[in-house]
Amino acid sequence: MNQISLVPTPVKFFYTLTIYSAILLKKGGIAIEIHHFGVSISMMDIFYARIPHDHPQKTFIEAQMNNMKIGHRGEAKLLRFLEEVNFKQSPLVIRNFLTRVHQKRIIQIDYLLVTRKYLLIIEVKNIAGHIQFNSNPPQMIRTLEGRPSQAMECPFVQLDRNLDGFIASLPDSKLPIYTSLVWANSSTTFDLPFEAPHLFLTLKKVPLMIQELEKLPDLLSNKQFNALKKKIVQKAQSFQEQSFCDRYQINPLDLRKGLYCVECYQLLTKSMRTWICTNCKLNATQFVDVNVLSLFSIQNSQLTITDIRNHLPELQSRQVRKVLDSYGYISKGNTKSKRYFKPMEWEEHQ
Template sequence: MIKKYRSRPIIIHKLQSLLKRTSLSELKREEIKDALRKYVSGYRGEQSLDYFYRYLPQNNLNYLHGIRILHQDYFFQMDTLIITSNFLLIIESKNIAGHLYFESPYDPMIRTLNNQREAFDNPVEQVKRQSYHLMSILNNLKSPKIPIESLVVMTNPTTITEFSPLYKEARSKVIKSSGLVSKFEELSNKHQKAILQPNNIKKIIKYLTKHHTPEDPDVCSKFQIPHENLLRGVFCPRCEMVVLQRVKRTWHCFICKRNYNKAHEAALTDYALLISTTISNKSCKKFLNLSTNDQTYHLLRTLNLPFTGSRKARIYHLDGLVKKTTSKEDLLL
């Protein structure tokens, strides 16, 4: 069994940093909070499916999570792709509360919650588009023709789904998390002929993982917040928005009276997520609110960051701090 581990999308980390570095008076704070809630909700919905994956066959399945690929000038993303020798299964998870109504392939999905109606992109058509792109890629790879199935899994236990009597496709593709095991058995009985050999599966997985491009947007540009408007300084891990003071080679909080030796790592990670993954001594001094160049040089040197250039023109690379923060943290099974 081959698995691409699920990790928290980097946009969640970026939005968390942006919210932390955005002034309380900034009108866009609520917009940032809404976006963060949306991404966190979707991620938690994907995580919740891990429980049900445990009950699927353990030996012959290959899982790829969050694969995002550029195809025909557009990116398409699959929450989970399960590869078997008999068929492929695309799973689109939706963590949406309320009453969901599916009218037809030509209409949006309508959500009713707290007596308010809201239109969403039809997820049934969404997974059909994903199937089209995946099939095109497999054809280009000259892989054996294999059936591609797709499901929309509603992960919120309170969700109620309703379908137009004429929209039979939605009724067959939209399920709750608890129905995944039974649906997988149904698909396995439908596709009993082995088509892909182990070398075919490895070829598909290698291609998809190689061409995977994580979503990594510039959130400052997205919310039109200039870099100079971001809050500077090293924040107290305990008191959050309180800015620490540099005292005798440590960071001191005058509110909780604690010292934090490595609090600047989180601040530099914010810088890397929001501004640039490279930083100069001058930019570091300004962002951390340091008083001298020697302080700045000492802090950056003690982090053992890779760098280019001489001391005065030295540029430090912060990719390692980002990787440390966003590294895989959720394992499947």
């Protein structure tokens, strides 16, 4: 087979996370209302692969995607420590709060806590190695043994920007806003030659920090608190309902056609009845599904078979339909213009 030795494709999460979900965690009689606004990393990978190399948004999307990948595991760890907190009243916790501040500006907050007393914006980092913080220019330089040093965006600047963007998108909030950088990797060593401009904590300290905030006075009535919660959840939801193209201002007509590798972003090629990535040297047949399904996130939540085949001309209608059916996609309309859409609640698949 073209002198390519095929290795089995690694098992991937297609639906890493649900579109959104509200879970209630019970802790000592107080429920924590958690909304998790996630995105499937594999779908983001396909979106990235489809954007032409010279597109002005390509680097921005790459940065966002890498951020998501590094942050994901650390963010999950934080949740466990939030459960330790003895909240006075049920808070609203939003994980991965994304909103558009204005046409050209999106903010992404790892965790947002909304209470009657305060708002808390948490940025979670889960990076190993040695971290050197520099103030001018603001950067963090990560060193891992045996590898070249790597400059990364300063998380304090990210927090500055998130705070500024959040205030701009919610100007009439009466609550004080606190910010914190939480480091989720316990093996990391630091060199911080200046005073941290935001509260800088390890995971274990998070419950204690929030416990202190819980001592603050209530500033909102029940009615005001519920109105605020509703407003914030709606902001996050309306962003999530937008397609990736709308969010990142990409014209769907500019997207590259074809099937792409989730690992290396190269075009897949067909060899006999198998899809392969010649770059990764792997059997990529299972990437066909995510290439089809991701279009519902990338372009539009409702698509016809023709819409899908415009992006994936190598696939036959029958193959597309088979993928949609096997993932429980629902269709409506007449045979010719039948539109498919995804089921409301997506289960986590592995």
